[in-house]
Amino acid sequence: MTATVTRPAPPRGTRRARRRVPRQTREMWLLMLPALVPVALFSVGPLLYGIGLAFTDARNTRVHETSFVGLENFGRLLTDDEFWSSFKIGAIWSVSVTVLQFLAALGLALLLNQNLRFRSVARVLAVVPWAMPPVVIGLMWKLVYHPDAGILNDLLGTDVNWLADFSLALPAIIVVGVWTGMPQTTVVLLAGLQGIPKELYEAGEVDGATRWRRFWNITLPQLRPVVVAITSLDFVWNINQFGLVYVLTQGGPGGQTRLPMLFAYEEAFRYRMASYASMLGLAMAIVVLAVLGLYLWRQMREAK
């Protein structure tokens, strides 16, 4: 029994002639099995089934007596005003949160990358939101925004019910989104910054480049792959956001913060329209893939 992987298993003398599955491959699949089974049963399987449901008229309670209806749900989606309004809200939310989060995180990462005092305070603080359960983050901000017992009105001298105000609710939850997502992005960008070779900056200094020029011509281009990766991921997470906003507003007031996933959740578990909710999910997945594809393709073309 050797443990080397490069050497093929020695042929056993008296064996029926058949295509031998190499022992390693068998071993490999055997080792993978305990992990593959649950993922296949409770993740891949349901995903495929869910995509299938989108083309039926299934309701949660009577899945076994459904029929295939083709693109009917998609047609309904295209003419559903509630969907479009939630789609618009989702677009505003995910683009603003992703962009603001990135800019805020870049600023913080640049600061943390220098030898400033109190850096460690900021560093610890930057990780805290990450460590908190999303539900607690939501409840905490509810306390901040609370019309009577909250601190925000007191600080700003306003008298507003932030999360119940038609025009302010969305900006209010965007702030929470940025607060929540910034740490992760900061940590990733900071790692990227620390990976930039020092020689580049030294060369820049020799050439007499200003700090601004060095940032523009060295830091940003070097950081590019990291930026593209993290903004893509952030965008996907933001568009699929559910828990945080559910806790903050449940999609209110009057649907002003009803992100697509909250809309789909209501369709599925309040109105029991499994098929329509699945089509919603599928449509969102296609949109996300299209946006990501376009973004990555443009970045690749520019990078050349």
Added chain:
Amino acid sequence: MRRVPQYAALVAYIVFLAFPLVWLLSTALKTPREMAMADPTWIPRDPTLANFADAFGEQDLVGAALRSLVVALFSSVLTVLVSLPAAYAMARYRGLLNKIAIGWVLVSQVFPFILIIIPLFMIMRDLALVNTLPGLVLVHVTFTLPFALWMLQGYVRAVPRELEEAAAVDGATRLRSIASVVAPLLAPGVVATLLFSFISSWNEFMFALVILQNPDVMTLPLTLVRFTGPEGVARLGPLAAASLMATIPSLIFFAIIQRRLKSGLMAGAVKG
């Protein structure tokens, strides 16, 4: 003094990041009477721990915390047990396997949960696992698995293969060499993965919301949300206290892991 603007910016960041936390703490230490007063203050006038006691007095909250603990313990141990052999396979036989695993992690990020959760809910219902903790454990294991696998295979890869081979040359069987050579070196990585899986499960809200609809079996995040109820100002204190306590496990975890935060190590750890 070239650095003044930088310090100003750093202070602004610290304020933005810290003020909600300070407010949460402040709210947790206030008496109901002070909470009801017209203009809120940062520092409680007569700080009290009564809210924490109140939170502990709430049957619902304590029960929910215990249930969360049980679910998180089972989920994390199962996740690690199931992903260890697979992680070993991924690290030792590179190639297609890794690509598939990474591909799945990415795909599962892009596809909205709603597509998975409806069929999952139906499967759970058919298996009579709705409103049960084992049902939730199963789901948590499934969804923590890809990332745990990814972490673990990195740790396995860090154990030089030559060590195993050397053990084999000394006549140890494959299993024996893994047990006596690889396992001890892998222990810190396994602990990190356990912690990560524990926190993922402890924090998880979405799946729990769908699978646990009966208040008697709800986990802590669900119970906290129910606790807000109709805008009762008087209940805000205990709510803040309970929220703080719900954060303790994660804080401990991050205190441990702080030094090892490498880029991407924890990326995508917990989806809200």
